[in-house]
Amino acid sequence: MFQKHPILKHLLLMVAVSVVVLTVVFLGIKLYARQGHEFELPDMVGADIEDMRADASLDINYVIIDSIYDEHDAGGRILSQDPKAGTRVKKGRKVYVSITAYSADKTFLPDLCDLSVRQAVSQLFSMGLQGGTLRFVESPDRNAVLSLSQNGRTLQAGQEVSRGSRIDMVVGLGDEGGYTVVPFVIGKNAKEARRDVLTASMNVGREIYDAGASRANAVVYRQEPGYTGITRYPLGTEVHLYYRDASEQEAERMIREFKIDSSDIVQPEEPSAEPMDDSYDLEW
Structure with missing residues (x-):
């Protein structure tokens, strides 16, 4: 067929090449745009929430979903984050965190x-x-x-x-x-x-x-x-x-x-080591 119609052959070839070129260009533009708007989330667990908010290199909208008081820990420390560290997100993405409370309820x-x-x-x-x-x-x-x-x-x-x-x-x-x-x-x-x-x-x-x-x-x-x-x-x-x-x-x-x-294992002196279940039932 193409031997009888060489012009048709060249037209189809040109169309195919154009489609491939446009696809490559489109994917390249999309990848470039993504690289400019996406970044990898750092590990925030253990960091102070105010220090993270003050970090100008991170364009993140922090949402505190829970605060837990710990008498042994200072308030404002991040305990968990969602999405997790290593996830690629767009700038301005909401990141949900739980922190230590500044005072006890x-x-x-x-x-x-x-x-x-x-x-x-x-x-x-x-x-x-x-x-x-x-x-x-x-x-x-x-x-x-x-x-x-x-x-x-x-x-x-x-x-x-x-x-x-x-x-x-x-x-x-x-x-x-x-x-x-x-x-x-x-x-x-x-x-x-x-x-x-x-x-x-x-x-x-x-x-x-x-x-x-x-x-x-x-x-x-x-x-x-x-x-x-x-x-x-x-x-x-x-x-x-x-x-x-x-x-x-x-x-x-x-x-x-x-x-x-x-x-x-430290064996107590008085009781014998008789089999017991794991329900924590007491023996008197």
């Missing part, structure tokens, strides 16, 4: 007396409070919260307290005392680990962060005593927690690779 202390430790801890954490120290005393009301205090000052239900503050509890030991199983907290952040330790009627002991570890990203990589699922400890025993920075994937890997180290 207030809340009213619920009535926790006569509740079990598990119920009391659950209520405290759901209201943005934290469980402090559990002190067990002789009382026929075993595992029941008898009184609340903060910094040595007795608290009453309905009293105003700061969110994020720690509430100490006096708990009944029962007539014969009791024992519990240390929970497994490897791979959990500080809030989750503290909650699980207290729920098991144990106390949080030393909390040690590796050099350079941030409280926002750190998870537990070591606990003392170690978890066995069967070894029982007296109520109120301290569990020491060691933290280091880890991504979500690294935390999951730590959990998968965790192996019980018998050298870390």
Whole structure:
């Protein structure tokens, strides 16, 4: 066909070349425009929100979606960002961040007396409070919260307290005392680990962060005593927690690779190591 109509052949060839050239030019212009309007988001976690806003090289619209008070941290520090670091975004893009609060909000202390430790801890954490120290005393009301205090000052239900503050509890030991199983907290952040330790009627002991570890990203990589699922400890025993920075994937890997180290396990003298489930049920 093209041999009989060479002009048609040349016309079609010219059209094809024109389409290819225009496509390349269009893509080049689009890529150039994108490079001029897009950039890679830096890692903002740990930075001060006001410092980031003052950075003229970043054209970002920051939207604060949550603020969390931490008595150990200064206000305004970025705890999380969305989109994540490394994402390419256009200038003027909204970036959603959570930060540490500059001051603590207030809340009213619920009535926790006569509740079990598990119920009391659950209520405290759901209201943005934290469980402090559990002190067990002789009382026929075993595992029941008898009184609340903060910094040595007795608290009453309905009293105003700061969110994020720690509430100490006096708990009944029962007539014969009791024992519990240390929970497994490897791979959990500080809030989750503290909650699980207290729920098991144990106390949080030393909390040690590796050099350079941030409280926002750190998870537990070591606990003392170690978890066995069967070894029982007296109520109120301290569990020491060691933290280091880890991504979500690294935390999951730590959990998968965790192996019980018998050298870390301290056997209590009185109770026998009979199999128990992992529900933190107490034995009296």
